[in-house]
Amino acid sequence: xxxxxxxxxxxxxxxxxxxxxxxxxxxxxxxxxxxxxxxxxxxxxxxxxxxxxxxxxxxxxxxxxxxxxxxxxxxxxxxxxxxxxxxxxxxxxxxxxxxxxxxxxxxxxxxxxxxxxxxxxxxxxxxxxxxxxxxxxxxxxxxxxxxxxxxxxxxxxxxxxxxxxxxxxxxxxxxxxxxxxxxxxxxxxxxxxxxxxxxxxxxxxxxxxxxxxxxxxxxxxxxxxxxxxxxxxxxxxxxxxxxxxxxxxxxxxxxxxxxxxxxxxxxxxxxxxxxxxxxxxxxxxxxxxxxxxxxxxxxxxxxxxxxxxxxxxxxxxxxxxxxxxxxxxxxxxxx
Amino acid sequence: xxxxxxxxxxxxxxxxxxxxxxxxxxxxxxxxxxxxxxxxxxxxxxxxxxxxxxxxxxxxxxxxxxxxxxxxxxxxxxxxxxxxxxxxxxxxxxxxxxxxxxxxxxxxxxxxxxxxxxxxxxxxxxxxxxxxxxxxxxxxxxxxxxxxxxxxxxxxxxxxxxxxxxxxxxxxxxxxxxxxxxxxxxxxxxxxxxxxxxxxxxxxxxxxxxxxxxxxxxxxxxxxxxxxxxxxxxxxxxxxxxxxxxxxxxxxxxxxxxxxxxxxxxxxxxxxxxxxxxxxxxxxxxxxxxxxxxxxxxxxxxxxxxxxxxxxxxxxxxxxxxxxxxxxxxxxxxxxxxxxxxxxxxxxxxxxxxxxxxxxxxxxxxxxxxxxxxxxxxxxxxxxxxxxxxxxxxxxxxxxxxxxxxxxxxxxxxxxxxxxxxxxxxxxxxxxxxxxxxxxxxxxxxxxxxxxxxxxxxxxxxxxxxxxxxxxxxxxxxxxxxxxxxxxxxxxxxxxxxxxx
Numbered sequence: 001x002x003x004x005x006x007x008x009x010x011x012x013x014x015x016x017x018x019x020x021x022x023x024x025x026x027x028x029x030x031x032x033x034x035x036x037x038x039x040x041x042x043x044x045x046x047x048x049x050x051x052x053x054x055x056x057x058x059x060x061x062x063x064x065x066x067x068x069x070x071x072x073x074x075x076x077x078x079x080x081x082x083x084x085x086x087x088x089x090x091x092x093x094x095x096x097x098x099x100x101x102x103x104x105x106x107x108x109x110x111x112x113x114x115x116x117x118x119x120x121x122x123x124x125x126x127x128x129x130x131x132x133x134x135x136x137x138x139x140x141x142x143x144x145x146x147x148x149x150x151x152x153x154x155x156x157x158x159x160x161x162x163x164x165x166x167x168x169x170x171x172x173x174x175x176x177x178x179x180x181x182x183x184x185x186x187x188x189x190x191x192x193x194x195x196x197x198x199x200x201x202x203x204x205x206x207x208x209x210x211x212x213x214x215x216x217x218x219x220x221x222x223x224x225x226x227x228x229x230x231x232x233x234x235x236x237x238x239x240x241x242x243x244x245x246x247x248x249x250x251x252x253x254x255x256x257x258x259x260x261x262x263x264x265x266x267x268x269x270x271x272x273x274x275x276x277x278x279x280x281x282x283x284x285x286x287x288x289x290x291x292x293x294x295x296x297x298x299x300x301x302x303x304x305x306x307x308x309x310x311x312x313x314x315x316x317x318x319x320x321x322x323x324x325x326x327x328x329x330x331x332x333x334x335x
Numbered sequence: 336x337x338x339x340x341x342x343x344x345x346x347x348x349x350x351x352x353x354x355x356x357x358x359x360x361x362x363x364x365x366x367x368x369x370x371x372x373x374x375x376x377x378x379x380x381x382x383x384x385x386x387x388x389x390x391x392x393x394x395x396x397x398x399x400x401x402x403x404x405x406x407x408x409x410x411x412x413x414x415x416x417x418x419x420x421x422x423x424x425x426x427x428x429x430x431x432x433x434x435x436x437x438x439x440x441x442x443x444x445x446x447x448x449x450x451x452x453x454x455x456x457x458x459x460x461x462x463x464x465x466x467x468x469x470x471x472x473x474x475x476x477x478x479x480x481x482x483x484x485x486x487x488x489x490x491x492x493x494x495x496x497x498x499x500x501x502x503x504x505x506x507x508x509x510x511x512x513x514x515x516x517x518x519x520x521x522x523x524x525x526x527x528x529x530x531x532x533x534x535x536x537x538x539x540x541x542x543x544x545x546x547x548x549x550x551x552x553x554x555x556x557x558x559x560x561x562x563x564x565x566x567x568x569x570x571x572x573x574x575x576x577x578x579x580x581x582x583x584x585x586x587x588x589x590x591x592x593x594x595x596x597x598x599x600x601x602x603x604x605x606x607x608x609x610x611x612x613x614x615x616x617x618x619x620x621x622x623x624x625x626x627x628x629x630x631x632x633x634x635x636x637x638x639x640x641x642x643x644x645x646x647x648x649x650x651x652x653x654x655x656x657x658x659x660x661x662x663x664x665x666x667x668x669x670x671x672x673x674x675x676x677x678x679x680x681x682x683x684x685x686x687x688x689x690x691x692x693x694x695x696x697x698x699x700x701x702x703x704x705x706x707x708x709x710x711x712x713x714x715x716x717x718x719x720x721x722x723x724x725x726x727x728x729x730x731x732x733x734x735x736x737x738x739x740x741x742x743x744x745x746x747x748x749x750x751x752x753x754x755x756x757x758x759x760x761x762x763x764x765x766x767x768x769x770x771x772x773x774x775x776x777x778x779x780x781x782x783x784x785x786x787x788x789x790x791x792x793x794x795x796x797x798x799x800x801x802x803x804x805x806x807x808x809x810x811x812x813x814x815x816x817x818x819x820x821x822x823x824x825x826x827x828x829x830x831x832x833x834x835x836x
Contacts, residue, residue, distance in 0.1 A: 190450035192442075199430045199441050206428030209392070210442050211413030269432035326479035 015263040015271075019278045026282060030289035037292060040168040050284040051173035052077065052235045052248070056255040057262065057276040058180050059228025062188065062221045064259055067201040067268025068118060068125035070222060072110060073229040074252035075136035080106045080233025081243045082140055085149035088158070096158040096234075103234040104227050110136055111226020119218035133252065144245040151241040162238030173235045177277065180228075184273040193217060201268025257304060258283050261311040283307065339369035343500055343531050344389075344407070344420075349398035351384050351555075358384040360555040361398070366500060369529040371522055373542040376552035377575055382535050385552075386502050390422035391415035413442075421493035425504045427485035429477045436460040436473035439492045463491040467521050483514035490521060501525060503534040507541060508626055513808075515625075519545050537791075539568055540826060553577055586798060587777055592616030594652075595785035596754050598637065601646035606632035607809040610646070614754065614785040619776065621800035622789045624829045629809040630789045631673055634756050637787075638670040639663045650754065664693065669747035673758040673789070676732075679743040685728035687713040689742050694749045716745035720775060737768030744775055755779050758789045773799060793822050805829050 027046075031038035037046075056077070060070050080103040087102050088094045110132060117128045151159060164172040188194035196217050200207040207214050236248060262279020264271025286307060287300060295303075337343065344366040351359040359381045366372055376382050387393045388400070391412040400407040408414045415422070429438050436457045437444075444451045445459070460473035469487045471480075477488065486506055493501050507515045522545060525532050536542050542549065543563060550560045551574040558574045559566070596614040601607065607629035614620045622630040636643045639660040648655045650666050663670075672678035680689050691698055691709045698708045713727050720741045724734055731739055740760065747755065757776060761769040776799065780786045790796050796803055803820050805813040805828040813828035 186450075192444050192446075192451065195433070195437060195444060195451065196442070198433055199437075202430040202432040203428060206430060209390070209412050209422075209424075209428050211391075211411065211416055212442050269430070323479070 016275045016278060019261075019263060019275060019282065023278055023282050023285060026285045026289060030285060030292050033289065034292035037288060043169040044165055044171055046281070046284055046288060047169070047174035048171045048239060050280050051171065051177055052232045052239065053251070053255055053258055053284070054174070054177045054277050054280040055180065055228055055232045055235060057258050057280045058177070058184055058273050059225040059232070060255060061259055061262075061264050061271065061273045061276040062184070062194075062197050063125070063225050064256075064264045064266060065188075065201045065268055065271055066197050066218060066221055067204060068218065068221070069129060069256065069266075070114060070125065070225045071129040071252045071256075072114060072132035072136055073225065073232075073255060074248045074250065075133050075140065076107055076110045076226060076229035077233045077236055077248040077251070078140045078245070079110070079136050080230045081236045081247045082144050082149070082245060084234055085154060085237060085243045086143075086147075088155050089149055089153035092155075095155050096161050099155065099158050099234050099237070100231060103230040105230070106233070107226040107228065107230020108223060109226070110229070111223035114226060115219035115222035118222060119215045125222075137249070140245045140247075146245065148244040149242065154237060154241060158234075158238060159241055162241070173238060176235075181273055181277050188273060193220070197221065198269055201270075203269075254283070254304065255280075257308045261308060263311075263315070265315070266312075279311075337368040337499060337529055339367075339529055341368045342366075343368050343403060345399075345401045346385075347399045347401075349385070349388065349395045349400060351381075351388065351393060351395050358555055359388075359395070361557070362552065362555065363557045363560070364550055365560065366531045366533060367548075368499065368531055369526055370531055370547040371526050371545055372531065372533045372548045372550065373546035374533055374535045374550050374552065375537075375539075375542065375571060375575055380552040380575070381555040382552055383504065384555075386422055386504055386535070389415065389420055389500075389502060416496055416498075419497060419499040420502070421496055421498035421500070422502045423486060423489040423493065423504065423506060425506075425508060427482065427489050429480075429485050429488060431476070431478040433477060434474050435464075435471055435477055435480075435488055438477050438488050439463065439473075439495050441492075443496070459495065460491060463494055466494070467491060467524070469517070469521075481514070483510050483518065486510075486518065487521070490525075498530070500531045500533065503532070505535050505537065507536055507538060510625075510627060514627075515541065539571065542571075543568065551575055587781055589617040589781045589801075591618045591801065592783065595650065596637070596787065597649045597652075598633075599647045599649075601633060601636060601643055601648065603632065603636060603641065603643040607636075607806070610806075610811050612804050612811070612814070614787050616783050616785055617780055618801045619780050619786040619788055619799055621796040621803045622787065622806060623791075623793070623796045623803050623825050624806035626791055627808075628806040628829065630806050631758050633806075634670060634758055634787065634789060637663070638668055638756065640670075664750070667751070667753040669693075669750055669752035669755050671743050671747055671755070671757045671760060673762070675736075675739055675743050679746075680731050680739060682732040683730045686717075686722070686724050686731055686734070686742055687727040689731055690716055690745045690749060692746055694746075712749060716749060720745050720748075721771070735768075737771075740768070740772060741775075744772070748775075748779065752784060754785045754787065756787045756789075759791065760788065761790075761792065761795060769795075793825055796820075796825065797822065 036042050056073050060073060063070050083106055084099050084102050088099065114129055114132055117123050118125045161172050166175060188197065196212050199212060200214055200217060237243060258280040259276045260266055261282060262271070262275035262277065264276055283304060286303065290299065290303060291297070342365060346362055346364040349359055349362045362381060362385055364385070374382050384393065388395050388409055391409055391414055394410040400409065402418055407418065430441065433441070439460045440456045445455045446452055457473045464471045464473070464487065467487055467490060469484065471484060471487065477485065480488070490501070506518060510518060522532050546563055548560065548562055549566055549571060551558045551571055553575060592615055594613045594615050598613065599611050601610040610633055612620065622633065624630055632641065635641045637648050639658050639662060642658045650668065655666060656662055676682060687709055690713050694712065695704065698704055698712065710727060716722065722738050722741045722745065724738065731742055734742065760776060761772050776786060776788065788799060797820055801817050803815045803825065804811055805815070805825055807829055815824060
């Protein structure tokens with residue numbers, strides 16, 4: 001009996017810890033095949049390549065918790081990256097500061113549009129953000145006019161920041177991811193706005209009935225996701241030091257996949273930003289592991305898909321087991 | 336502080352229109368502190384609309400609402416909460432992913448600095464649960480709570496908001512007898528704390544057992560308001576229905592033939608145990624009992640929607656395999672489910688598509704649907720059941736509840752079943768249509784079909800059934816013939832499990 005209670009107590013938070021264990025196993029396994037993976041360089045590469053997706057995952061996790069989705073993020077990354085590079089090319093005096101300001105403003109603008117359409121007009125977010133996905137990418141094509149930018153047009157201070165590494169393994173961009181993750185995790189757990197997000201996703205009609213500020217929360221969630229996508233655009237420049245109109249094309253679902261693998265339920269109401277970041281890391285690690293195993297890069301997409309289905313299946317198994325236990329408990333109470 | 340008997344809320348001539356449909360045409364209601372007030376009326380009488388005006392979901396078009404002498408502000412759930420009015424809906428609106436403490440304090444979480452004070456929320460929720468006499472764990476997730484416990488959480492929420500007026504929409508509809516008992520205790524403790532409790536219920540025995548005042552509504556208007564001592568069951572029923580009950584239930588005597596359905600020792604420990612009965616050709620057998628007594632689950636098990644652990648079901652002398660609705664349909668069983676919107680119909684599909692749904696085999700030419708035959712099938716049943724709709728392709732969600740119910744019946748009657756199972760066939764439909772549904776079910780029996788009817792309405796059970804099987808908490812507690820059955824005997828068996836004299 002005591003054991004059962006202990007298990008029950010552990011379960012709600014165990015999702016992140018069990019994911020973390022899987023991540024460690026994946027990292028260790030990859031390390032066995034390719035020892036370089038476990039060195040400072042290897043870790044740094046992993047974290048650098050995960051930064052963009054992880055930051056986007058932090059951005060959309062609250063939206064998914066609220067039973068919405070934002071598909072426009074990858075296009076926003078593209079618009080932000082190209083526009084920031086364009087400004088820098090035309091204003092050689094710009095430093096990384098201006099880059100982040102411009103990127104954030106672009107993300108803010110897209111977020112406001114999404115937020116007004118979804119929260120204000122109560123249109124389905126899937127369709128709205130599918131629309132803005134195309135509109136924003138279309139804008140990138142139009143404004144870029146096939147112009148690409150390379151490292152020489154970008155501020156040195158920005159590229160230097162992109163190269164910066166703490167303790168030999170923690171790149172600047174991932175440090176930012178960790179800070180954002182911690183702040184958001186606290187926000188989601190300990191503030192009214194954060195808890196309202198869970199309530200809204202758990203039971204939308206009831207959220208209206210108990211008088212939650214559904215419009216404001218939903219709107220701000222989309223604005224937040226937009227800003228994160230804008231900043232992720234700058235991260236993209238820092239990592240690749242070049243940009244064209246197809247930058248980050250079609251990567252939105254990879255972010256959604258990372259979030260879902262990280263335990264944020266697509267039906268809303270549960271999941272954490274910590275889980276979302278671990279999900280992003282896990283996807284990246286497994287990709288690295290497969291590369292180390294010599295698996296052809298063409299398999300990347302297929303493996304990602306498989307991982308996603310395994311994750312959702314694991315959730316289902318847990319849910320069914322949970323339901324069975326509750327039913328058994330009720331039978332016991334009746335007898 | 337309010338004293339017992341103080342007038343808290345007064346509604347006068349309240350009106351509400353939805354497009355062309357009038358939902359309330361002049362409703363009066365007086366609510367006093369420290370009283371339990373029952374609100375009665377047929378479905379469609381306007382009770383739910385009235386609750387929704389008080390909860391801030393709807394705004395009234397006419398009439399006045401005074402709360403403690405001041406005008407009541409309608410139109411926002413938050414405003415109603417601020418004015419001390421809490422509504423507990425029939426379907427509790429909890430957030431299943433959140434903890435109980437969180438559910439109690441949702442939207443008003445106690446804070447310490449910028450962060451939520453979880454410790455305080457939990458201890459406060461625990462205190463409220465204790466006050467209500469139901470000790471639930473405030474840290475537990477709401478998912479998996481029984482409806483009764485969910486209501487307790489809702490009531491705790493209302494108390495934590497310092498609500499003076501607590502409205503409950505059919506709070507006992509989904510409760511077992513012992514849970515009803517517990518809820519009544521809670522209601523009495525609210526009354527003792529000088530709160531006003533208003534509840535809607537269709538179970539008149541409960542209403543008379545617990546309420547101080549009874550307000551009856553019909554067709555969107557208040558018909559009467561009486562202290563419980565100044566009225567009685569017969570009077571209330573007459574006021575609700577607006578006519579004598581004898582017009583309903585046109586029972587005909589049918590020739591009863593061979594056994595069609597034989598159920599032996601059917602057991603699914605979660606819902607029912609050792610259920611055994613049979614239904615014969617031309618016979619109507621009613622499964623009576625309170626909601627939650629396992630009746631619908633028995634029907635679902637017979638039809639194969641749910642599995643059962645032990646026991647057997649046979650049809651026309653041949654065993655029916657468990658867990659296969661397809662096989663059940665092949666063997667000519669039809670199940671008209673309890674919830675027509677969720678389980679019985681495809682709400683956005685046309686009337687024709689819904690009626691022909693289970694009869695496709697007879698409508699197809701080499702695998703393609705012959706729409707001419709579908710049209711004539713729809714017309715046949717439209718006339719037989721006098722279903723009212725403008726166009727065959729009209730989506731069923733545009734039909735009234737009564738016509739929807741007739742559409743489900745048509746769908747299944749069109750399959751010409753040997754065994755017709757109807758679960759709450761007249762829930763939520765008006766009196767005139769009710770009588771028609773009764774006529775149709777009777778007609779099916781007189782055509783030689785075996786009918787198994789689940790109903791929570793005693794007059795319906797008494798008026799329609801040849802035999803009555805009473806269930807209580809998953810067990811079969813009595814079997815009564817048409818002759819020996821009375822309202823009292825059924826209630827006694829359903830609530831105590833004992834047969835009274």
